[in-house]
Amino acid sequence: MNKTTIKPLILAASLLFSLNYAQAQDNLVNSLKNNQSAKSKESFKFTDVINLANTPVKNQGSSGTCWSYSTNSFLESEMIKAGKTPVALSEIFSARNAYIEKGKNYVRMHGAVTLGDGGALHDVINMYRKYGAVPQSVYTGLNYGTTINKFGEMGELMSGILAGVVKDANKTLTPNWQKAYAAVIDAYLGEVPKNFDYNGKKYTPMSFAKEVVGINPDDYVELSSFNDYPYYSKFTLLVPDNWSFDQVYNVKVNEITDIIDHALKKGYTVAWATDVSEKGFSYKNGVAYVPEKAYEAMTAEEKSTMFDGPKPEMEINETNRQQAFDNYQTTDDHGMHIIGLTKDQNGKEYYIVKNSWGVTNDYKGYLYVTKNYVKYKTTAFLLNKAGIPADVRKKIGV
Structure with a gap:
């Protein structure tokens, strides 16, 4: 194909992804609600080992x-860890700023990067560094009568504007496209206040980040594990939502859980990016594990009782983890917050994970996820470098 053929195909594919992303997320949540067992909660007996604020x-x-x-949510726990009173931070402030930066990258890349609502853990840190932070009470993103986010219409308009910019009918870009693009976002989410009052004091987003939130963005490290890159070096995480092409540190598969365990024991929580499109993940029952037997090989009874108490798991190693990523079984489709460690009635350890789909599941918005699931399905995780074991910190040079 020549360039004139390739460019429209790339643009069409990128737009299709962005237009369908919010719907795909809704479909994913709805499908996961079907992954459940009738007697799950009464069949598990969890005893917390660590449960951080x-x-x-x-x-x-x-x-x-x-x-x-x-x-x-992770940054709010970081405030608690630092002895501060936590503030409910505006997630949509971070998202709004990421959409602005993502639009710039999209145009610079002639449409050959992902759009849509999706993003990465590091996006929040990057936006915090560049734009600061605001309380959720100051910037909710609910600007037209809704009580929860509904981004579908906004996403289509954003995509349409950027499609026109990339098409470049004038053959030379004007400076006005960025104003038009930002105006659409602000029409739906609201304009970001330049100044605001909080607890009787006036702040800008940057001064609020410095004086109230008080975190240092340089303190945070993102890691993953893939065997086609050298261990303890940095590599570009090749997932569609890494639109900024950020790099992460590569560690061995068993070190994923070693690092998370160490962080939790030191009082640090962990932001976690993962794949939740697995049959072994039940949002409704609040449990995730890696079944020893493939779902396709299970009997009807085994499928219906998948979450009725602890079950044997498949062992995870660097080979099957890499294969699952390479053949699209592991995709980067959800981010959550690891806040603790618990044990079931057999002594098996699970991470306590905070989700962002409301409080409608068996554990009021929390889940219990096995260490094998985390080893197998993690695409990246982010934490305070002080929570990383000293030997690993030395190997990666932080």
């Missing part, structure tokens, strides 16, 4: 902003 569960609504909800 965190803020109330929120609901991302009809938007693909889990990455912002999970990482802002």
Whole structure:
């Protein structure tokens, strides 16, 4: 194909992804509600080992902003860890700023990057660094009568504007496209206040981030594990939502859970990006594991009782983890917040995970996720570098 053929195909594919992203997220949530067993909660007996302080569960609504909800929840716990009174941070402030930056990248890349609501854990840190932070009470993003996020219409208009810019009918871009693009976002989410009052004091987003939130964005490290890159070096995470082409540190598969365990024991929570489109993930029952037997090989009874108490799991290693990623079994489709560690009645350990789909499941918005699931399905995780074991910190040079 020549360039004139390739460019429209790339643009069409990118637009299709962006237009369908919010609907795909809704479909994913709805399908996961079918992954459940009738007697799950009474069949598990969990005893908490570590349960770190965190803020109330929120609901991302009809938007693909889990990455912002999970990482802002993580930052709220970071405030608690630092001895501060936590503030409910505006997830949509982070998302709005990421949409602005994503639009710029989209145009610079001639449409050959992902649009849509999706993002990565590091996006919140990057936006915090560049734009600061605001309380949720100051910027809710609910600007036209809704009580929860509904981003579908806004996303289509954003995509349409950028499609016109990339098409470049004038052959030379004007400076006005960025104003038009930002105006659409602000029409739906509201304009960001330049100044606002909080607890009787006036702030800008940057001064609020510095004086009230008080975190240092340089303190945060993102990691993953893939065997086709050198361990303990950085690589570009090749998932569609890494629109900024950020790099992460590569560690061995068993070190994923070693690092998370160490962080939790030191009082640090972890932001977690993962795949939740698995039959072994039940939103309704609030349990996730890696079944020892493939779902296709299960009997009807085995399928209906998948979450009725602890079950044997498949062992995870660097080979099957990599294969699952390479053949699209593991996709980067959700972000959550790991806040603790628990054990079932057999002594098996699970992570306590805070979700952002409201409080309608068996554990009021929380889930219990096995260590094998985390090893197998993690696409990236982000934490305070002080929570990383000293030997790993030395190997990666942080």
